[in-house]
Amino acid sequence: MHFYLSFIRRFIINSSELEKLVNYYHEKKLAHAYLLSTNNISKCLEILLNVIKNIFCQEEYSSNCNKCSLCHLIDLNNLPSLKIINPDGNFIKKEQILELQHFFSKDSQYTEESIYIIKNAEKMNKEAANTMLKFLEEPTGKVIGFFLTNDKDNVMLTIKSRTQVIEVLFNNEENEKYDIDMDTYHKYLEIINNYLQKLEIEKKELILYNRVYLSDLEKEDIKKIFQIILDIYNDELSSRYKINDSFLKLDYLHKLSVDNLQKKINLLIEFLKELTYNVNTDLLLDKFVIEMDGINNDL
Ligand SMILES: [Zn+2]
Numbered sequence: 001m002h003f004y005l006s007f008i009r010r011f012i013i014n015s016s017e018l019e020k021l022v023n024y025y026h027e028k029k030l031a032h033a034y035l036l037s038t039n040n041i042s043k044c045l046e047i048l049l050n051v052i053k054n055i056f057c058q059e060e061y062s063s064n065c066n067k068c069s070l071c072h073l074i075d076l077n078n079l080p081s082l083k084i085i086n087p088d089g090n091f092i093k094k095e096q097i098l099e100l101q102h103f104f105s106k107d108s109q110y111t112e113e114s115i116y117i118i119k120n121a122e123k124m125n126k127e128a129a130n131t132m133l134k135f136l137e138e139p140t141g142k143v144i145g146f147f148l149t150n151d152k153d154n155v156m157l158t159i160k161s162r163t164q165v166i167e168v169l170f171n172n173e174e175n176e177k178y179d180i181d182m183d184t185y186h187k188y189l190e191i192i193n194n195y196l197q198k199l200e201i202e203k204k205e206l207i208l209y210n211r212v213y214l215s216d217l218e219k220e221d222i223k224k225i226f227q228i229i230l231d232i233y234n235d236e237l238s239s240r241y242k243i244n245d246s247f248l249k250l251d252y253l254h255k256l257s258v259d260n261l262q263k264k265i266n267l268l269i270e271f272l273k274e275l276t277y278n279v280n281t282d283l284l285l286d287k288f289v290i291e292m293d294g295i296n297n298d299l
Contacts, residue, residue: 016262017166018047019241022054033136033145035163037152040170041119044148045084047168048117049074052082054241056111070110081108083116087123094127101135104143113142121147122154129156136162188225196229199292200252206289210282219281223272230268237261263295 024030038044054061058068065071073079083103085096100116108114118124124132136145136159147163149155191213198209214222236253240261256264271288278284 016237016241016258018044018051018168019238021051022241025055030144031164032143033147033163035121035147035149035152035155035160035165036168037165038148038150038168038170041148041150043170044168045117045119048146048148052115073110079110081110081114083114085116085118087120090123092118092120092124092128094125094131097124097128097131097135101131107142113144115144115146117146117148119148120151121149121159122151124156124159126156129158133158133162184224185228188221188228192225192228192232195225196232196250197252199289200256203293206293207286210285210289214285215282219275222281222285223275226268226272226275230265230272233261233265233268237265260295264292267291267295 018036021030021034036044036048050063053065053071053074056070057065058070059065061071070079074082077084083100085092085100088096104114104116135143145163147155147159152160152165195209195213198206214225217225232250233253236250236256237258240258253261267288271284274284275281
């Protein structure tokens with residue numbers, strides 16, 4: 001049962017909005033500029049770069065494409081039509097934006113559009129934001145911009161009002177410390193498989209299954225189990241956007257619509273949060289299965 005090893009995406013919890021940009025691009029619905037509001041800029045950047053690769057890949061894109069030179073150049077941060085701007089000291093300065101504009105004044109030779117990414121957009125001072133404004137209002141060519149911030153409230157309004165905002169949230173640091181080792185996987189593999197099947201296929205007497213499978217376990221173990229279950233749903237969701245291949249390929253998950261998948265993922269996240277603070281685990285579990293059942297499975 002080695003397929004449970006696909007949990008590198010464990011910490012990504014709400015990236016699907018970002019991943020939808022791949023479709024928007026091909027449907028020609030992509031906006032000129034996005035503000036990505038996130039609690040983890042480096043992880044958000046990582047996903048964004050995958051999205052960009054997915055859009056421009058010269059081959060049939062799959063995660064970690066190593067077939068095409070374009071994805072390779074992005075990996076090396078060496079693609080001329082992609083510029084990432086970091087704060088210079090405490091600020092992003094006007095000169096950095098001017099340089100970017102100069103660079104993008106010609107059409108890109110490498111990708112259909114040029115792309116810039118501004119990390120910590122809240123660190124743009126007024127002059128930089130005003131310079132940026134000219135760029136946003138009269139783009140000199142085909143340019144797509146991404147402003148990343150973990151402090152949306154402090155992003156200049158001039159930028160905020162001209163970008164589409166996407167929230168990209170990740171599990172908090174505490175959850176990241178989860179290190180689910182292989183022993184844990186193996187120990188709970190059967191419980192997880194059974195529980196998931198009951199949850200998605202044999203939906204009768206769900207509350208009973210909570211008692212059968214989970215009641216005797218310590219809270220910490222229940223947490224781990226649901227963390228893995230969340231991974232499984234996330235894994236399926238990201239496969240829909242070709243961000244990675246689903247390792248599990250569970251039929252009953254594959255039949256779920258993207259919307260329902262996302263709803264279930266949100267429920268799981270909520271449940272895991274509540275589990276941390278709530279004493280009555282049984283009650284929480286029962287509430288969880290009832291809410292899961294309330295989401296149409298469009299089978
Ligand atoms: Zn590629």
